[in-house]
Amino acid sequence: PRPFADVPNPRELVRSFVSAVDCGMVRAELGEDCIFSFFGRQVRGVAATVGYVRSQLLGRFHHVRFNEAQVVSQANELILRERFSRYFDLVRRRICEQKERERASTLHLRAESDDEELLGRCPEQLVTPPRAASQDMELLSYVEGRGVLESQQDSHYHGGLDLGDTVHVHLTLGYRRIPGLPPRRPVTEICLMVYEKLPLKLNRSTLPQSSSSRGIRSGVRMRSSSVRGNDHTDDESDEPAPAPSPARRGVRRTLFANAAD
Numbered sequence: 001p002r003p004f005a006d007v008p009n010p011r012e013l014v015r016s017f018v019s020a021v022d023c024g025m026v027r028a029e030l031g032e033d034c035i036f037s038f039f040g041r042q043v044r045g046v047a048a049t050v051g052y053v054r055s056q057l058l059g060r061f062h063h064v065r066f067n068e069a070q071v072v073s074q075a076n077e078l079i080l081r082e083r084f085s086r087y088f089d090l091v092r093r094r095i096c097e098q099k100e101r102e103r104a105s106t107l108h109l110r111a112e113s114d115d116e117e118l119l120g121r122c123p124e125q126l127v128t129p130p131r132a133a134s135q136d137m138e139l140l141s142y143v144e145g146r147g148v149l150e151s152q153q154d155s156h157y158h159g160g161l162d163l164g165d166t167v168h169v170h171l172t173l174g175y176r177r178i179p180g181l182p183p184r185r186p187v188t189e190i191c192l193m194v195y196e197k198l199p200l201k202l203n204r205s206t207l208p209q210s211s212s213s214r215g216i217r218s219g220v221r222m223r224s225s226s227v228r229g230n231d232h233t234d235d236e237s238d239e240p241a242p243a244p245s246p247a248r249r250g251v252r253r254t255l256f257a258n259a260a261d
Contacts, residue, residue, distance in 0.1 A: 008175070008188055010069040014145035017173060017190060018063035026053050031176065031189035033091045035084055038195045039163075044091045049193075056161050059152065063169075066147030068207055072172065076144075076204045080174065081137045084192060088137060140174040140191060146198065146207055147171065168198040170205060 020026045027050050035042065036049040043052045072080070149167045174192030 008143075010071055010143035010145070011067070013143055013173060013175065013188065014066055014069040014171060017193070018066050018147070018171070021053055021057060022062055024054060024058050026050060029188075029190050031191040033088065033095060034189075034191045034193070035087055035091065036193045037084075038193075039197060042087065044087060045094070060161075061149045061163070062152055064148050064150050066145050066171070068147075069143055069145035070207060072142035072144050073204075073206045076172075076206070077142050079204065080142060080172065080192070080194075085137050088191075137174070140176050142172060142174045142192075144205060144207060145171045145173075146205070170196045170198050170200055172196075 017026070017029055020029050027046065030046050030049060032046050034046055034049055035044050036052060037043075038052070038056075043049050147169055149163060149169050151163065151165050172192070172194040173190055175188050175190045177186045178189055180187050
């Protein structure tokens with residue numbers, strides 16, 4: 001974790017995170033119980049997150065134009081807590097179980113030691129169960145940013161994610177402040193990272209709409225309207241459906257006449 005001012009600047013926090021991802025130093029930014037959600041793919045825990053970033057993003061994509069960022073609205077903050085609190089419970093429970101196994105292994109090794117006096121001076125330690133993740137998520141602060149993921153043309157990596165040449169991204173970060181050792185200032189640990197494609201399905205973002213995002217939305221509208229126009233239905237096409245030709249009307253009259261006979 002890196003030291004920041006008492007209240008981290010949203011733009012500075014977002015730019016520091018994406019820079020760490022691009023240079024492969026993201027481990028220094030993360031908390032142990034972090035969750036990484038990348039366009040619907042979710043990775044839990046710091047080791048899994050670092051491995052995923054290095055295998056799927058590092059050297060393949062580059063963050064650009066992440067110049068807009070601000071604090072998440074209270075309504076979206078509640079949505080994030082509702083969406084991810086259960087997964088934080090799972091992560092913290094797994095971490096607690098791992099520490100319990102490590103403690104049991106340590107006690108087992110001590111029991112096999114010939115130094116009984118040392119064993120007597122090391123009383124059994126109790127592991128505190130994890131707090132509910134809902135409490136931990138209430139201690140998090142959230143910022144959101146917007147930018148572009150660009151594919152690196154010189155990348156020779158094949159396989160994995162295929163996002164195209166560019167993808168417009170909405171990035172949400174949840175972080176907590178932990179006290180640093182004196183005389184260091186408090187440090188920031190990022191515990192939640194959520195990548196979503198723009199435009200968002202639900203306009204939860206409080207960021208001002210940029211020209212690029214307006215272009216994305218207008219492009220979607222243009223494509224959808226062109227598809228509707230090709231269907232030539234009564235309520236979707238701008239042009240009326242062509243009237244049946246006289247030849248076809250003649251055929252219909254002939255068929256009806258033959259049927260009447």
